Amino acid sequence: MSSSPTLDQLIEALCCLPGVGRKSAQRMALYLIDKNRDGAKQIADSMQTALQKVGHCELCRNFSDTPHCQICDNPKRDPSTLCVVETPSDVLAIEASGSFEGKYFVLLGKLSPIDGIGPDQLGMDVLRKRLQQENIREIILATNPTIEGEITAQFIADLAAEYAIPTSRIAHGVPVGGELEYVDSGTLSRAFSGRQTITTEES
Amino acid sequence: MSSSPTLDQLIEALCCLPGVGRKSAQRMALYLIDKNRDGAKQIADSMQTALQKVGHCELCRNFSDTPHCQICDNPKRDPSTLCVVETPSDVLAIEASGSFEGKYFVLLGKLSPIDGIGPDQLGMDVLRKRLQQENIREIILATNPTIEGEITAQFIADLAAEYAIPTSRIAHGVPVGGELEYVDSGTLSRAFSGRQTITTEES
Numbered sequence: 001m002s003s004s005p006t007l008d009q010l011i012e013a014l015c016c017l018p019g020v021g022r023k024s025a026q027r028m029a030l031y032l033i034d035k036n037r038d039g040a041k042q043i044a045d046s047m048q049t050a051l052q053k054v055g056h057c058e059l060c061r062n063f064s065d066t067p068h069c070q071i072c073d074n075p076k077r078d079p080s081t082l083c084v085v086e087t088p089s090d091v092l093a094i095e096a097s098g099s100f101e102g103k104y105f106v107l108l109g110k111l112s113p114i115d116g117i118g119p120d121q122l123g124m125d126v127l128r129k130r131l132q133q134e135n136i137r138e139i140i141l142a143t144n145p146t147i148e149g150e151i152t153a154q155f156i157a158d159l160a161a162e163y164a165i166p167t168s169r170i171a172h173g174v175p176v177g178g179e180l181e182y183v184d185s186g187t188l189s190r191a192f193s194g195r196q197t198i199t200t201e202e203s
Numbered sequence: 204m205s206s207s208p209t210l211d212q213l214i215e216a217l218c219c220l221p222g223v224g225r226k227s228a229q230r231m232a233l234y235l236i237d238k239n240r241d242g243a244k245q246i247a248d249s250m251q252t253a254l255q256k257v258g259h260c261e262l263c264r265n266f267s268d269t270p271h272c273q274i275c276d277n278p279k280r281d282p283s284t285l286c287v288v289e290t291p292s293d294v295l296a297i298e299a300s301g302s303f304e305g306k307y308f309v310l311l312g313k314l315s316p317i318d319g320i321g322p323d324q325l326g327m328d329v330l331r332k333r334l335q336q337e338n339i340r341e342i343i344l345a346t347n348p349t350i351e352g353e354i355t356a357q358f359i360a361d362l363a364a365e366y367a368i369p370t371s372r373i374a375h376g377v378p379v380g381g382e383l384e385y386v387d388s389g390t391l392s393r394a395f396s397g398r399q400t401i402t403t404e405e406s
Contacts, residue, residue: 002295003265003272006256010249016242018234024222030292031221032250033257033266039219040250046213047235047247053209054236062206063236069206089233092205 007033059130061123062106063088071104078102080137082130084156086110086144094142102140105130110148111155122152124159131163139167145190210236262333264326265309266291274307281305283340285333287359289313289347297345305343308333313351314358325355327362334366342370348393 002008007029014025032040056062057069064070071077071091081102085091086109094100107122130136139160143149157167173191174183183191205211210232217228235243259265260272267273274280274294284305288294289312297303310325333339342363346352360370376394377386386394 002298003260003263003274003291004257004268005273006249006253006268007266010246010253013242013245013249016239016245017231019227019230026292026295027222028220029253030266030290030295033253034291036219037254039216040254042216042219043213044247044250044254046209046216047243050209050213050232050236051240051243051247054207057206060206063210063233065207065209070208071206087233088206088237089229092229092233095205 056108059126060104060106061108061126062091062104080135081140082134082136082138083140083142084127084153085142086149086152090142100140107143107152110143110146111152112148119155127156128159131160131165136165139165140170141167142170145172259311262329263307263309264311264329265294265307283338284343285337285339285341286343286345287330287356288345289352289355293345303343310346310355313346313349314355315351322358330359331362334363334368339368342368344370344372348375 010029010033011022011025014020014028015022017025020028032043053065054063057064057072058067059072060069062069062071066073078101082105083094083100083102084105084107085094086107088106091104091106105127109117109122111117111119111122139156141153141156143153153169160167171194172187173194174180174187180188213232213236214225214228217223217231218225220228223231235246256268257266260267260275261270262275263272265272265274269276281304285308286297286303286305287308287310288297289310291309294307294309308330312320312325314320314322314325342359344356344359346356356372363370374397375390376397377383377390383391
């Protein structure tokens with residue numbers, strides 16, 4: 001039993017956050033109400049706004065406040081390369097690495113017939129239209145290296161072949177900074193099969 | 204750069220939660236907007252309500268929606284024992300243990316002259332009035348076993364002595380389920396100095 005039912009409700013609500021149990025929710029609620037009311041107001045306000053405003057981009061299916069998202073609308077991004085990813089978090093991770101300057105297509109899932117997720121659920125009609133209409137010169141497949149991710153990548157590669165667009169798959173192998181002895185065997189076998197020739201000056 | 208500025212703002216706001224960094228905030232925001240919009244709405248609403256409603260109880264200084272909190276107003280709680288704690292989280296922890304049936308007084312801090320926290324900041328005037336007016340038969344001091352906590356406990360013990368109210372301090376020692384070899388030396392020395400005589404049937 002607590003002293004304030006309102007506070008109990010807030011704790012209860014915070015429990016729905018991923019990775020947050022009752023103890024952490026309690027700590028968060030008490031901290032916000034006790035020490036950071038401005039922060040609490042900001043969370044409440046920005047969550048309300050996000051719930052009202054955030055939808056999906058018509059072009060890339062990523063989260064967006066407007067019909068076309070900021071990345072799709074950005075004239076500085078190269079429209080000739082398209083990177084296909086599974087989720088919006090993948091986009092955030094790639095953007096944080098700064099290694100890609102083109103545009104995206106977000107599947108919002110991966111092919112998984114057992115869960116009832118087929119091409120229609122992954123927006124393949126939208127992708128097909130883009131392949132037809134836009135002048136795309138390369139598709140980079142950045143789905144996860146899981147069975148479903150690989151099948152999804154293959155499916156999109158087949159789709160791209162219909163429009164004669166070259167596709168590539170991001171490299172999978174030993175992570176930079178990783179040590180061989182701690183790398184799992186699946187990754188190691190991918191690292192070997194995906195080995196690249198070293199070009200020396202003489203060759 | 205992200206696809207939605209609104210989502211960026213939400214991620215930014217969630218970063219102010221204790222123990223939540225940018226990666227976790229990102230995961231929380233995407234989860235809420237993508238998979239649990241009802242949960243997000245509940246968090247936003249309950250946070251708004253808490254910000255408007257939650258203040259402090261006039262009697263015990265704990266968080267409360269009303270002038271007197273639910274615990275102070277509960278006729279089933281024993282009004283003759285008063286447990287003094289530092290923070291509202293301490294009350295939640297004690298309530299969860301179910302080991303105390305009396306009422307509370309929350310200091311909302313501890314004596315710390317170096318931080319400018321004296322008796323006035325800890326509501327000692329409110330406590331003094333309660334000691335005068337209520338029929339309190341025991342004060343249990345449950346401040347933390349830190350230097351400031353001990354000084355605060357001593358200060359309140361002295362105050363209670365003015366009104367001839369017996370005070371006790373909660374026991375500090377080896378935690379139940381803890382193993383001696385992993386217990387720090389401060390705790391061990393408290394466990395020895397606070398040892399209790401075992402009464403056998405013969406004695």
